[in-house]
Amino acid sequence: MKVTEPILKTKGMTKAFSGVIVLRNVDFNIYPGEIHALIGENGAGKSTLVKILDGALSPTYGEIFLEGQKIKIPNPLVARKLGISLMHQEPQVFPDLDVTENIFAGHTRDNGDLFINWREKRERARELLDLLNLNIDEKASLKGMSIANQQMVEILCALSTNAKVIIMDEPTAVLTLAEVKKLFSIIEKLKEQGKAIVFISHRLDEVKIIASRITVLRDGNKVCERMVENTTKDLMVQLMIGRTLNEQITKEEATVGETLLEVKNLTLPGQFKNVSIKVNRGEIVTIAGLVGAGQTEVACSIFGITPPESGKIFIKGKEEKINNPMEAIRKGLAMVPEDRLQTGLLLPLSVKHNMTLPSLGKISKLTWINFKQENSLVEAYIKRLSIILRNTNQAIAEISGGNQQKIVLSKWLMTQPEIYILDKPTRGIDVGAKAEVYNLINTLAKEGKGVLMISSELEEIVHLSDRAYVMSEGIITAVFERKELSEERIMKAASITKKKVVQSS
Amino acid sequence: MKNRTQSSANNKIMFKPEYATILIIIFILGLSAIYKPELFTKAVQRRELFQSIMLWLPLIVTVAMGMMMVITTGCIDVSVGSIVGATGMFVGFLFKFYNAPFWVGVLAAIVVGMMAGALNGLFISYFRVNFLVVTLATMNIWRGLAFVITDGVEIGASYMPEQMSLLVLKGPIPGIGIPWIIWIALFFVIITVFFMKYSHFGREVYAVGSNENAAKLRGINVKKVRFVVFTLTGMFSGIAGLLYGARFGFFSPGDTGNGMELIVIASTVIGGVSIMGGRGSIIGVVLGCLLLGMVQTLIPSLGFSSFYNTAIYGLIIIIALIIDRGIKIRQSREVVAKKGVMGE
Amino acid sequence: MLKSSNNISSNKDIGSNYGLLLRDFFSSLEITYFILMLIVLTILLITTPNYRNVLYIIKAISRNVEYGLVACMMTIIIIAAMIDLSVAGVMTLSATITGLLYHNAGIPMLGAIVLGLMGGLMLGMINGALIAYLKIPAIIVTIGTLFFYRGVSKIFIGDHSLGHFPDWFNRVDRIYPIKIGNVNIPVTIIGLLVVVIIIFFILKFTSTGRKIYAIGTNETAAKFSGINVKRLKFLLFSLSGLVAGAAGILCMSRLLVVRHDMALGGELDIITIVVLGGTSILGGKGNIIGTLWGWLIVVFVRSGLSVAQIPIEQQLFVIGTLLLLALAIPNIISILREKYLNIKIQKSLKKL
Numbered sequence A: 001m002k003v004t005e006p007i008l009k010t011k012g013m014t015k016a017f018s019g020v021i022v023l024r025n026v027d028f029n030i031y032p033g034e035i036h037a038l039i040g041e042n043g044a045g046k047s048t049l050v051k052i053l054d055g056a057l058s059p060t061y062g063e064i065f066l067e068g069q070k071i072k073i074p075n076p077l078v079a080r081k082l083g084i085s086l087m088h089q090e091p092q093v094f095p096d097l098d099v100t101e102n103i104f105a106g107h108t109r110d111n112g113d114l115f116i117n118w119r120e121k122r123e124r125a126r127e128l129l130d131l132l133n134l135n136i137d138e139k140a141s142l143k144g145m146s147i148a149n150q151q152m153v154e155i156l157c158a159l160s161t162n163a164k165v166i167i168m169d170e171p172t173a174v175l176t177l178a179e180v181k182k183l184f185s186i187i188e189k190l191k192e193q194g195k196a197i198v199f200i201s202h203r204l205d206e207v208k209i210i211a212s213r214i215t216v217l218r219d220g221n222k223v224c225e226r227m228v229e230n231t232t233k234d235l236m237v238q239l240m241i242g243r244t245l246n247e248q249i250t251k252e253e254a255t256v257g258e259t260l261l262e263v264k265n266l267t268l269p270g271q272f273k274n275v276s277i278k279v280n281r282g283e284i285v286t287i288a289g290l291v292g293a294g295q296t297e298v299a300c301s302i303f304g305i306t307p308p309e310s311g312k313i314f315i316k317g318k319e320e321k322i323n324n325p326m327e328a329i330r331k332g333l334a335m336v337p338e339d340r341l342q343t344g345l346l347l348p349l350s351v352k353h354n355m356t357l358p359s360l361g362k363i364s365k366l367t368w369i370n371f372k373q374e375n376s377l378v379e380a381y382i383k384r385l386s387i388i389l390r391n392t393n394q395a396i397a398e399i400s401g402g403n404q405q406k407i408v409l410s411k412w413l414m415t416q417p418e419i420y421i422l423d424k425p426t427r428g429i430d431v432g433a434k435a436e437v438y439n440l441i442n443t444l445a446k447e448g449k450g451v452l453m454i455s456s457e458l459e460e461i462v463h464l465s466d467r468a469y470v471m472s473e474g475i476i477t478a479v480f481e482r483k484e485l486s487e488e489r490i491m492k493a494a495s496i497t498k499k500k501v502v503q504s505s
Numbered sequence B: 001m002k003n004r005t006q007s008s009a010n011n012k013i014m015f016k017p018e019y020a021t022i023l024i025i026i027f028i029l030g031l032s033a034i035y036k037p038e039l040f041t042k043a044v045q046r047r048e049l050f051q052s053i054m055l056w057l058p059l060i061v062t063v064a065m066g067m068m069m070v071i072t073t074g075c076i077d078v079s080v081g082s083i084v085g086a087t088g089m090f091v092g093f094l095f096k097f098y099n100a101p102f103w104v105g106v107l108a109a110i111v112v113g114m115m116a117g118a119l120n121g122l123f124i125s126y127f128r129v130n131f132l133v134v135t136l137a138t139m140n141i142w143r144g145l146a147f148v149i150t151d152g153v154e155i156g157a158s159y160m161p162e163q164m165s166l167l168v169l170k171g172p173i174p175g176i177g178i179p180w181i182i183w184i185a186l187f188f189v190i191i192t193v194f195f196m197k198y199s200h201f202g203r204e205v206y207a208v209g210s211n212e213n214a215a216k217l218r219g220i221n222v223k224k225v226r227f228v229v230f231t232l233t234g235m236f237s238g239i240a241g242l243l244y245g246a247r248f249g250f251f252s253p254g255d256t257g258n259g260m261e262l263i264v265i266a267s268t269v270i271g272g273v274s275i276m277g278g279r280g281s282i283i284g285v286v287l288g289c290l291l292l293g294m295v296q297t298l299i300p301s302l303g304f305s306s307f308y309n310t311a312i313y314g315l316i317i318i319i320a321l322i323i324d325r326g327i328k329i330r331q332s333r334e335v336v337a338k339k340g341v342m343g344e
Numbered sequence C: 001m002l003k004s005s006n007n008i009s010s011n012k013d014i015g016s017n018y019g020l021l022l023r024d025f026f027s028s029l030e031i032t033y034f035i036l037m038l039i040v041l042t043i044l045l046i047t048t049p050n051y052r053n054v055l056y057i058i059k060a061i062s063r064n065v066e067y068g069l070v071a072c073m074m075t076i077i078i079i080a081a082m083i084d085l086s087v088a089g090v091m092t093l094s095a096t097i098t099g100l101l102y103h104n105a106g107i108p109m110l111g112a113i114v115l116g117l118m119g120g121l122m123l124g125m126i127n128g129a130l131i132a133y134l135k136i137p138a139i140i141v142t143i144g145t146l147f148f149y150r151g152v153s154k155i156f157i158g159d160h161s162l163g164h165f166p167d168w169f170n171r172v173d174r175i176y177p178i179k180i181g182n183v184n185i186p187v188t189i190i191g192l193l194v195v196v197i198i199i200f201f202i203l204k205f206t207s208t209g210r211k212i213y214a215i216g217t218n219e220t221a222a223k224f225s226g227i228n229v230k231r232l233k234f235l236l237f238s239l240s241g242l243v244a245g246a247a248g249i250l251c252m253s254r255l256l257v258v259r260h261d262m263a264l265g266g267e268l269d270i271i272t273i274v275v276l277g278g279t280s281i282l283g284g285k286g287n288i289i290g291t292l293w294g295w296l297i298v299v300f301v302r303s304g305l306s307v308a309q310i311p312i313e314q315q316l317f318v319i320g321t322l323l324l325l326a327l328a329i330p331n332i333i334s335i336l337r338e339k340y341l342n343i344k345i346q347k348s349l350k351k352l
Helices: A046-054 A075-081 A099-104 A118-131 A147-160 A177-192 A204-210 A235-241 A295-303 A327-332 A340-344 A349-356 A371-384 A401-413 A430-445 A458-464 A487-495 B017-035 B041-072 B080-098 B102-126 B131-150 B162-169 B180-198 B199-211 B210-216 B222-248 B260-270 B284-300 B309-339 C013-027 C030-047 C054-061 C067-080 C089-102 C110-133 C138-157 C189-203 C208-219 C218-222 C229-255 C265-275 C288-307 C313-352
Strands: A009-017 A020-030 A035-039 A062-065 A069-071 A086-089 A165-169 A196-202 A214-219 A219-227 A259-268 A272-280 A285-286 A310-317 A318-320 A333-336 A421-422 A450-454 A465-473 A475-480 C176-182 C181-184
Touching: A009 A046, A020 A035, A020 A214, A020 B210, A035 A046, A035 A204, A035 A235, A046 A075, A046 A086, A046 A165, A069 A458, A086 A147, A099 A118, A099 A147, A099 B199, A118 A147, A118 A421, A118 C089, A147 A177, A147 B210, A147 B260, A165 A349, A165 C181, A177 A196, A177 A204, A177 C030, A196 A487, A204 A235, A204 B102, A214 A235, A214 B041, A214 B260, A219 A235, A235 B309, A259 A295, A259 A450, A272 A285, A272 A295, A272 A450, A272 A465, A285 A430, A285 A487, A295 A333, A295 A421, A295 A450, A333 A401, A333 A487, A340 A401, A340 C218, A349 A371, A349 A401, A371 A401, A371 B102, A401 A430, A430 A450, A450 C013, A465 A487, A475 A487, B041 B180, B041 B199, B041 B222, B041 B260, B041 B284, B041 C054, B080 B102, B080 B131, B080 B222, B080 B260, B102 B131, B102 B162, B102 B222, B131 C265, B162 B180, B162 B222, B180 B199, B180 B222, B180 B284, B180 C208, B210 B222, B260 B309, B260 C138, B284 B309, B309 C110, B309 C138, C030 C288, C054 C181, C054 C189, C054 C288, C067 C089, C067 C189, C067 C229, C067 C265, C067 C288, C089 C138, C089 C229, C089 C265, C110 C229, C189 C208, C189 C288, C208 C218, C208 C229, C218 C229, C265 C288, C265 C313, C288 C313
Parallel strands: A020 A219, A035 A196, A035 A214, A086 A165, A165 A196, A285 A450, A285 A465, A333 A421, A421 A450
Antiparallel strands: A009 A020, A009 A062, A062 A069, A214 A219, A259 A272, A259 A310, A310 A318, A465 A475, C176 C181
C-alpha cells in the first residue's frame, strides 16, 4: 500500500534534560498501514522520542503533526485520545484485575457513559480477542499470566482505544520463538487494518522480517530513514554505531583444571527441572536459550536468592547448601545480575559505596571500615577496568551504561571469587565496552576462574564458550562442547517446545 | 464457539477469605455460647446483645468504606478516628450553642468531614508528604481540635435534636424494627459497591492500587485519585461522627471516635484488602466489621473488662495479617506450579 | 555518552572521608532542617523568659530523654525504609512487666529490670519475625502489635498506677554525674548523647551502617549484593524492642509509676523527631545528628506549651501542625522551584 503522507510526524523534535540534549532536531515520519522500525544503540534517543509521542515527556523544542494538523500531547491520556498508543518493553498490566478490566482500565469513559456497562465491555473484549484469534478468557485474571499473553492484553488495550498509531518498545525481548511468531502475525493483522506501527528493537533479524521502513537514531540525531529491503543488517549496524563492526569476538586459550562448580538435577517447580551443569577451572561455560527459558532462575538458585527445592550443588567437589547470597559469596561465588539498574546497582548510592558493598567484610575489622583500604581498593579496580569517572563519590545515575556495567563487574571482582555467574553481561552496553567485557571474561578464565555466563546473543556464545548448555522451557535440551557449537544448533535446541504452538487460523 | 485453552484461573473454587471470616464469627459465637449460654438463651439478653452489635456496626462500616479505598490505593489513614471525633464535637457544638436543626448538623458533618479528608489528600498528593506522616499529624490535629471546640466538655443528650435518637430507635418501615442508622450504613455499603464496580473513578482506584505505574501510563491521574479517596474517607468519617452521637447519645472529645482507626483498619485487612495491592471484597470488609464489632460487644457481655478490647483487636489484626500472608503465599505457589515446566 | 576526562578520585588521605561527611552534611537537604531548627530554637529562646535559664532548659530536656532514645533507634529503622509504630506499646509493656515482677513476683528490682529488658527484646523479635521472615509490611504489623502490646499492659494492670519502687530506681534523671559551671547535667542526657554518638559512628563508619543504608535504598539489590536482609531486619526490630523497653523503664523511673497509658501517642512525637531531623521516611537517607535537632525542637515546643499551661491534646495539635508544615514547606518550595526552572528553560530554548 502506497501512502504518501505520514499519519504522525515530528518536526525538529528536540529534548534536553538539565542542559543535556538527548534528542536533536529529529524528523520522524510514521505512515499508516506500515511497520516502521526505530533502531539505534542504547542512549540514542529512541525511548525519549516515543515517550514524547506518548505524552509522557514534553518536547523542549519541536512540533508534532497528526494527519497534517499540528498538535500538542501534554499527557498520555491525550495521546490515547488522539489514537497514539505506546506499549512498553515490560507489559504494564494490572495483576489484580481481569482481562476485560485491564483492557479498559483508564479509558472507561470513552463511551461517554456515566456508568460502566460490564456486559457490553465484556462483549467488546471478546470481540477484540476474537479479532486477533486469541484463546484467552476475557474474565481471566492477569495474575500468573504469561508475559506473552500480558502483551496481548496490552495490544488489545491499544485496539480498544481505536489507536491509529501503535508503538512497541522492544516487544520481543521477553518472548519465546513461538510467541514472537504469534506476535508478528498479529502485527501483520494490525497493519492490514491500516494501523501505523512503530517497532523498536535491537534484534536486527526481526527488523528485517517484519519492518518495511527503518529510521536510525544515533546520539540523539536522526541518521537516516530508509526502506528495509534496501538495507542489509551490516549497513544497519554501521548506521547505528557509525563505524563498521569488524571486531571478531576472540577467545583466548586457558588451561582447564578441576571442577569448580557442579550442579546436579537442580529443580525448582515452575521454573526449571533437572538442571545439571559443570564448570571447570579456566572454562567459560554458557547457558543459552531464549528469554524466559529459566537460565536466570537457575543462576539465582545457585547463588542462593531462590534456593532449589531439590538437587545438589558441589563446589570444588564438596557438596554445599546455599541458602542465601551471603553464603554463596563466602563459598566463592559471585553473580552479576541481568538488570544492572534494578538489582546490580543501588542507584542513589555512590560509586564507591556500590563497589564495596559485597566486600564490606574485607575492608572492615569488626565492622569498623578502613577508609584508606576502601579508597585504594576502589581506585585499583577503577584503573583495572578503565572505568571513566569524575570521582568515586559520583552518583551511578550520571554514568554511561558501559561504565555502569564495569562498576558492577569490579564490585564482584573485588570479592575475589572463584566462580563468576554472569547474566547477560553485555546487555545494553555499547560496542566498545562490550569488547572490554569480553577481554575481562577471557582474562578471568586465564587466571583460573570458572565463568558461567548466560547469554542470548549467539555470536557471543559461539565464540566464547568452552561448553554451552541450552535451555528451553525450564529444562536443558542440549549440551555442546566447543567443537560442536554452531548458531543453528543452539537456535534449534533453544526452540524445542512441548507446549502446543497456538495456531492462528 | 472456540475452545478456551487458557481458561480463567478462577474456575476452581478458590479459598475465599470471606469464608474464613464467617467461620471465625461462628466459632467465636459458639465459644461465647458455651461460656455464657444466657446471652443466647435468654431473649432479653439476646436482644440486647444483638442491638448492641447492630447499633455499633453502622459506625464502623461507614468509615470502613472509605478506609477500604484508601488502603486499596496503597495508603493508610490513621486520622479517621480523630476526624470522627472532631466532626462529632463540631456538630454537637452547633446543636448546643446554635440550636441548629438536625439537617444542619448532617450538612456540617459531611462538609467538615470532607474538608478534613481533603486536607489529608492535599498534603499527601499535592505537597508530596508521606501518607503516614500526614495522617499521623492530622490525627493529632483533629483530636486536639475536638478538645478545643468545647474546652474539653462533653455535649450531652439534652442538646440533641430529637431526630438523633430517632436514628437509632425508629426505622423507615413500621413494624420491622430496623432503625434508620442501619439503613443508612447499608445505603453507604451499597453505593460503595456500586461506585467501585460501575463508576469510572472506582475502576481507577483499583487500577492505581494494582499497579500505580501502569495506571499513570494509562493516563490515570493518580494524584487526583488519591486526593478524592482521602476526601471521601473524610466525608464518611464525618458522617460517622454524627452517627456516633446518635448511637451513644452524647459527643465527647476524648471518646468519640477514639481508637476507631484501629478497628476500621483491622476490618479492612480482614476483608482481604491489602496495602500492597490485592483488592479484597467489600463483603469481606463488612464481615470484618461484624467480627470486630461483635468482639467489642461480647467482651463486656461475657464479663471481661473492657481492658481486653485493645489487646484483642491488636491480636486480631496480627492473626488476620498472618492468615492473609499465608493465603497469598499459597496462591503464588499455585500460580508458579501452574506455569509448569517441560517433562511433566 | 563517554566522558572525556579520565580523572579518578583525588582522595588521597583518610581525612578526606571524614571531611566529605562534613561536606555532605552541609550541602545536603539536611542543612535546611538544621537552619529550621535553629530558627525555632531561637524563637523559643527569645519568647519564653524561662529559657534564658540554662537550668530550666536542662530540666525540660531531661523530661523527654525517653522519646529521644527511641527516636534514635527509630532513625535507623526509618533509614532502612521500615517503621516501628509499636514502640510506645513496647515501652509500656516492658515497664509493666518490670513493675509486676517486682511487686507481684517479689523479684529484686535489678532482676526485674533485666527481665523487663529481655521482655522488650522479645516483643521486638516478634515484630522482627513477622516483618523479616513472614514479609508482612512493617507499617501494619506494628500498628497491630502497638495495640496488642498496650492492650496486654491494660489487661495486666488495668487502671492502676504501679509504683513504689526502690529509691535507687526512682528518678534516675536526678542523678547528676557531671557539673558544668553551676549546671548539673543528669545522667540520662549523657546517656542519650552517648547513644547518639554510638549510632553516628555505626551509621557512617561501620559495615553494618552501610548495609542499613543499602536495604533502605534498594532492598532487592542489597540482597543480590550479599546482604542478609532478613537477618538485618530482624536484628533491627529486635533492637528496637530492646531500646523501647529501656526507654519505658526509664520513663517509669522518672514518673515513679507505670500506667497503661504511658507514652500514649508517643509514636507521633517520635516520628516527628526523626522526620524533623531530615531523615526521609522513604528510607535510604538520613542521619542521627538531625534527629538530635528534631528532638530538641519537639522538646522545646512541648515544654514551652506546658509552661503556657496548654493541655496535652492541644499540645499534640501543635506538634501535628509542626510536623505537617515542616515537611510540606520544603516540598512546596522545591515544587515551585521546579516550575520556575522549567519556565526559564522553555524561555531560553525558545530563543534558540
